[in-house]
Amino acid sequence: MFYREAGDFKTSYADDSQTFPIKFDRYRYWAVLAFAFLVVPFIINDYWLNAVVLPFLIYSVAAIGLNILTGYCGQVSLGSGGFMAVGAYACYKFMTSFPGMDIFSVILLSGFVTAAVGILFGLPSLRIKGFYLAVATLAAQFFLVWLFNKVPWFYNYSASGQINAPERTVFGYAVTGAETQAWAVYLVALIFVVVLAVVARNLTRGSLGRKWMAIRDMDIAAEIIGVNPMTAKLSAFAISSFYVGISGAMFFVLYLGAVEVGEAFGISKSFIILFMVIIGGLGSIFGSFAGAAFMVLMPVLLKNIMVGQLGWATDLAAHFEFVIVGGLIIVFLILEPHGLAQLWRLAKEKLRLWPFPH
């Protein structure tokens, strides 16, 4: 009833190939954007920003990046944490070397640096496949973290080995450093997320995305019908790392402010992002958002219930969190291996038929 193609006649090619061909989808999309840009900035406060909204936005970008590589191109990567670290350290070096640069170009440039590093570590994917590749990407994870720990140039020879985000302003409002306001930080992150998500959505619908999917489904067959596996795989690595690098840069400048590389970008970060992609749904941009929301909200919720309501000790709650997260992941994989995105697809099917079930 609400969700139908019938009666929605397309009269031009532009209409026919738009991102959301169904009217209900289109309205929902604009409504969500309007809510995010016009309502949220006025009601957001520091707690919601730092506990929920900002991690969600930043992890969404990382999840989209990994989804491009793993979900669309079929190359499993466990090195996302390392690539986030590249983004963060590139961002730090740009900010301290060129104090005049504005925050948007700094973050974008860090993305490009990470893309270059991603191509470098993507080279083995031309020879290695499957789990061998997954383990090979761990090399990137451990090597990069070690590099940022051991080479003082990366953290400007500071005594603590940490990097700290200097203050930057946008139109006079501080968005990084100590004196930030919740709505300003939120808007900067939101702009990146929206633009990157739209770009990703259209990339994956276009010829590049189709090449990736051909490689994912069967690389040899794809090669035979004329997809160049080298450009397809390396472009997936580059674009994926670009996204992950931007999320790492945002994680550093907007969210944490001060970073110690082993702690912030360790192997567990790689796994969390992989969880988001799997739980959200491989090969779906919406799924990346859903997975990020799930993985960010659940620990907050569990902590609130166990520590806040039941009054348990925090270490007990932390152990329980592990048990519940692990259990939920298994239950999820058993019940719906295609992730939250598949649930959404099923819901849409139901909506299309409702209220007549046949």
Added chain:
Amino acid sequence: MSAGFYFGAEVFINGLMTGVLYSLVALGFVLIFKSSGIFNYAQGVMALFAALTLVGLQDGQVPFAHLINSIFGTQVHHFGWHLPALLAILLTAGVMVVLAILVERYILRHLVNQPDIILFMATIGMAYFMEGFGDLMWGSEIKKLDVGIPQGGNFWIEENTAFLGGEDFYGFYLDSLDIVAAVFAGLLVLSLVLFSQYTKTGRALRAVADDHQAALSVGISLRFIWVVVWSIAGFIALVAGIMWGSKSGVQFSLSLIALKALPVLMLGGFTSIPGAIVGGLIIGVGEKMFEFLIGAPFLGGATENWFAYMLALLFLVFRPQGLFGDKIIERV
């Protein structure tokens, strides 16, 4: 011969000993991968869980004491007995079998025919679950594990090798624990080989590893084989847990040795038992020698974290199936 040469040789031998322990963890991976095609990330956490259970049983800790105290306001912590090491080890082995049955019953059975990545993710979920569960059950503080394995430098070897060098050479320093671990790992491998070659179950195991469907068609129960394989992997985890636990205490970092076993797998091939052994030795020696010759003097140390991965990565570029892995044949 200079003292530097002997020092290098000592590093080499110590690398071999560490390599044996890596092989031990890698063996658990290979067994499960061969028989069920599952890349079991939880292998390291299984070692941690086994070691925690062993210590808990030995010291007579009350399981879930912290949780019970939190809910009921009681003050229980120990039963007050102290089990002999051998009995505790046997009981822990029993726990690992129960674990294998539970994993088969509640996880694997429902995930038949799913893509590899989903199964891999399920084992990561399992790793999270068991990590939290183990801490919940036995507490998360660092524990001392003592099952009577001698520790510290081995004086006999030190005294009897001193004559090799000159004035400033005092013999090779080897940890007794490493020697015991190497012997046990060797015995374990030997018994595994005998088991898989000469017993009925072992033959069934190899049949499943060769071809699932063909094995099913001649009447081999896949589920039984899975339970057997996961139990064996559990025993291996227990042995690895005892060795690493005695060496550095039972703590969370124990589960990270699984990550060390991954490059070993890449090097040796995911499907090869000899590959796991040889790969482990190469990685163990390689990372110690690299740290000794290049890492510590020129790169600022701590290269052990990534060297194994880089070595495996470079190796794979030239030989994608690993040292002993099955030849990869691809068809459209």
